[in-house]
Amino acid sequence: MKKSFVSLLTLAAISFGMVSCGGNKSQDAAQNVEEEAVIAGEVSKSLLTAELKDEVTRFLKDMPSSDLPYKLSTGEVSISVANTDFMLPIAKLAELNTKTQKARACGIYFADLNILKAMKKPTTDVEKTLAKLAQDLDIPFAIEIMKEEAPANATQEQLNAFLDEQENKLIDAMMENDKADIELELLSGMAVEYATIYANPGLVVKGDAVSAGLSENMEKRLDIMLEITKDLAKYYPDLKQTGEIIAPLKDMVASVATARESRSQIEAMRTELLK
Numbered sequence: 001m002k003k004s005f006v007s008l009l010t011l012a013a014i015s016f017g018m019v020s021c022g023g024n025k026s027q028d029a030a031q032n033v034e035e036e037a038v039i040a041g042e043v044s045k046s047l048l049t050a051e052l053k054d055e056v057t058r059f060l061k062d063m064p065s066s067d068l069p070y071k072l073s074t075g076e077v078s079i080s081v082a083n084t085d086f087m088l089p090i091a092k093l094a095e096l097n098t099k100t101q102k103a104r105a106c107g108i109y110f111a112d113l114n115i116l117k118a119m120k121k122p123t124t125d126v127e128k129t130l131a132k133l134a135q136d137l138d139i140p141f142a143i144e145i146m147k148e149e150a151p152a153n154a155t156q157e158q159l160n161a162f163l164d165e166q167e168n169k170l171i172d173a174m175m176e177n178d179k180a181d182i183e184l185e186l187l188s189g190m191a192v193e194y195a196t197i198y199a200n201p202g203l204v205v206k207g208d209a210v211s212a213g214l215s216e217n218m219e220k221r222l223d224i225m226l227e228i229t230k231d232l233a234k235y236y237p238d239l240k241q242t243g244e245i246i247a248p249l250k251d252m253v254a255s256v257a258t259a260r261e262s263r264s265q266i267e268a269m270r271t272e273l274l275k
Contacts, residue, residue: 046178047235053175056228060171060183063224065164066217070156071207072118079118082202087112088193088270090125093132096274100238103182104273106133107189110146115197137182141173181236184229188242189273191222195249195266199259215253222250245272 048056071077088108096102113126134143150162174183195218197203226243233240246269252262259266 063221077207080204103185104189107186108193111190111193199263218253
């Protein structure tokens with residue numbers, strides 16, 4: 001990142017982790033009542049200060065976009081895969097128990113959904129699965145945002161603007177609802193699934209996808225994601241594991257060739273995310 005979160009994290013630690021020496025008993029008692037209510041699930045308490053949320057939001061919104069969606073929409077580029085057996089089975093949903101597993105799987109299924117749409121394949125089962133995960137994760141707004149359709153016959157500029165706005169809406173909603181960890185877990189699952197597709201030997205790309213900067217786009221997004229997961233792991237311990245799992249991915253997606261050479265490692269990465 002251009003700027004570290006260290007100073008912001010220090011301020012947040014003071015806010016949430018330290019007790020003032022001059023605090024009186026009534027303040028301590030009030031804080032204890034609040035903490036007990038949080039633990040009991042009666043109220044929610046944001047782990048991140050407003051300033052830190054704003055910083056995370058800015059960096060997430062700085063993630064690069066790609067020209068590939070436009071090229072797919074015009075037919076300049078087409079994507080096909082010999083079969084979709086590599087995609088995460090719908091039945092996997094029944095095996096997911098923790099919030100972290102479900103958030104990562106949500107990202108994986110979103111990636112599968114986008115690929116199925118690009119290939120004009122049925123998406124009903126994946127959409128139902130995503131709706132269930134969104135309900136479990138208490139992020140119904142994610143489904144509503146992702147359902148929004150781009151303008152018909154949009155120019156490249158219009159489509160890029162629509163996709164940027166859609167992604168920014170999701171980021172804003174996640175932050176407003178104290179779901180920073182869910183957003184990062186989701187993005188990590190999505191990145192690994194796109195890499196899985198990228199590495200698939202049955203993937204056929206017709207047209208000039210290289211100029212859309214696919215590998216470069218993935219590498220830059222991973223850089224930002226890894227920096228944020230590292231900084232926020234103090235508040236969301238599972239993010240430490242997430243960062244460690246996906247860290248090698250950047251080198252693996254440098255090209256189709258390197259992705260295919262790393263196929264087994266990428267698939268193992270997806271398995272590890274869902275353990």
